[in-house]
Amino acid sequence: MEREKIVSKIEEVTIETLERLSFLFLNPMEGVKGGSKQDTIRIKVDFEGLYNGYMWVGVPLEAGEEIAKNMLGMDDAIELREVEDALKECANVLCGNMLPELFGKRKIFKIHSPIMFLEEVKEDPERTVSLLFELEDGGVMEVGFYFQTPIEEMKEGDL
Amino acid sequence: MGFNILLVDDSSVMRSMIKKTLKLSGIPIGILLEGSNGKEGIELLHSNWIDLVITDINMPVMDGEEMLDLMKQDPGLKDVPVLVVSTEGSESRIERLLQKGVRFLRKPFTPEMLRDEVYNMLGVEGHGEGEDSF
Numbered sequence: 001m002e003r004e005k006i007v008s009k010i011e012e013v014t015i016e017t018l019e020r021l022s023f024l025f026l027n028p029m030e031g032v033k034g035g036s037k038q039d040t041i042r043i044k045v046d047f048e049g050l051y052n053g054y055m056w057v058g059v060p061l062e063a064g065e066e067i068a069k070n071m072l073g074m075d076d077a078i079e080l081r082e083v084e085d086a087l088k089e090c091a092n093v094l095c096g097n098m099l100p101e102l103f104g105k106r107k108i109f110k111i112h113s114p115i116m117f118l119e120e121v122k123e124d125p126e127r128t129v130s131l132l133f134e135l136e137d138g139g140v141m142e143v144g145f146y147f148q149t150p151i152e153e154m155k156e157g158d159l
Numbered sequence: 160m161g162f163n164i165l166l167v168d169d170s171s172v173m174r175s176m177i178k179k180t181l182k183l184s185g186i187p188i189g190i191l192l193e194g195s196n197g198k199e200g201i202e203l204l205h206s207n208w209i210d211l212v213i214t215d216i217n218m219p220v221m222d223g224e225e226m227l228d229l230m231k232q233d234p235g236l237k238d239v240p241v242l243v244v245s246t247e248g249s250e251s252r253i254e255r256l257l258q259k260g261v262r263f264l265r266k267p268f269t270p271e272m273l274r275d276e277v278y279n280m281l282g283v284e285g286h287g288e289g290e291d292s293f
Contacts, residue, residue, distance in 0.1 A: 017267050020267040020268075020269060021266075021267040068172070071172055071176055072172060072175050072176065072179075073176075073179050082172070085170060085171055085172045086172045088170065088172075089170045089172045089173050092170070092217075092246055093246050093266045093267050095246070096217075096245070096246025096247065096248055096266065097246060097248060097265075097266075097267075099248060100248030100249060100250075101248075105248065105249065105250045106249060106250050106251050107249060107251075108249040108251055108252050109248075109249065110217075111217050111246070113169065113217075113218075113219055
């Protein structure tokens with residue numbers, strides 16, 4: 001499977017999903033590597049099916065608060081637990097929408113419940129794709145996939 | 160008298176989003192009950208009169224499809240309308256769900272999409288007072 005196709009699908013689905021789910025507008029950042037780790041909340045969603053792996057989302061705390069407030073329709077201060085729950089739901093929706101786009105709409109994947117992602121992303125360029133997005137109010141959001149199978153060996157689905 | 164609606168989703172944020180949409184949509188609501196998995200959903204269905212179930216599919220403890228299967232085996236629950244609101248993207252699985260008589264709405268949804276599905280399923284005429292509230 002071509003890495004460029006994965007990148008383009010992640011871009012497309014992330015922008016569309018975040019806009020619909022949390023009224024957040026994102027701009028893909030090209031040629032920039034590695035998001036800021038400071039005050040960033042990272043969520044991981046494991047998946048199993050045609051291919052196994054996980055998807056992760058990293059969002060700065062401030063932007064996470066904005067996303068959660070938009071999703072919940074709140075203006076007041078928001079608790080960290082609510083921010084984490086909102087980001088978990090975002091990650092869940094992103095993963096659920098990306099897998100059929102990548103591997104075909106007839107393939108069934110088991111998507112696990114999103115969890116806080118505390119360890120480091122596996123440094124393996126053959127199995128990892130990650131993208132950075134600029135958030136409209138500042139900050140950088142990271143979305144990535146780690147596949148157990150090398151990307152080159154994966155087959156595109158019946159799209 | 161309003162409709163009694165049961166929301167089953169393991170995400171408290173998603174339950175809040177759905178609740179807010181329902182309240183703004185002008186649908187007359189009696190009670191709005193919440194469960195965080197299929198097992199809790201079944202328990203609530205056994206102890207309350209429910210007019211509509213809105214459920215997720217991928218949930219811990221008992222998923223939405225298993226809950227749906229239990230409902231279909233129960234003469235008292237088999238005719239309760241069910242709207243599945245899920246990230247499920249597999250057409251094979253969606254077809255399997257539709258064959259069980261449910262309606263399906265994919266996440267992410269707009270408030271209008273959810274409102275229209277609920278209006279259709281409950282047979283509510285018009286679009287109520289909350290039409291412009293989203």
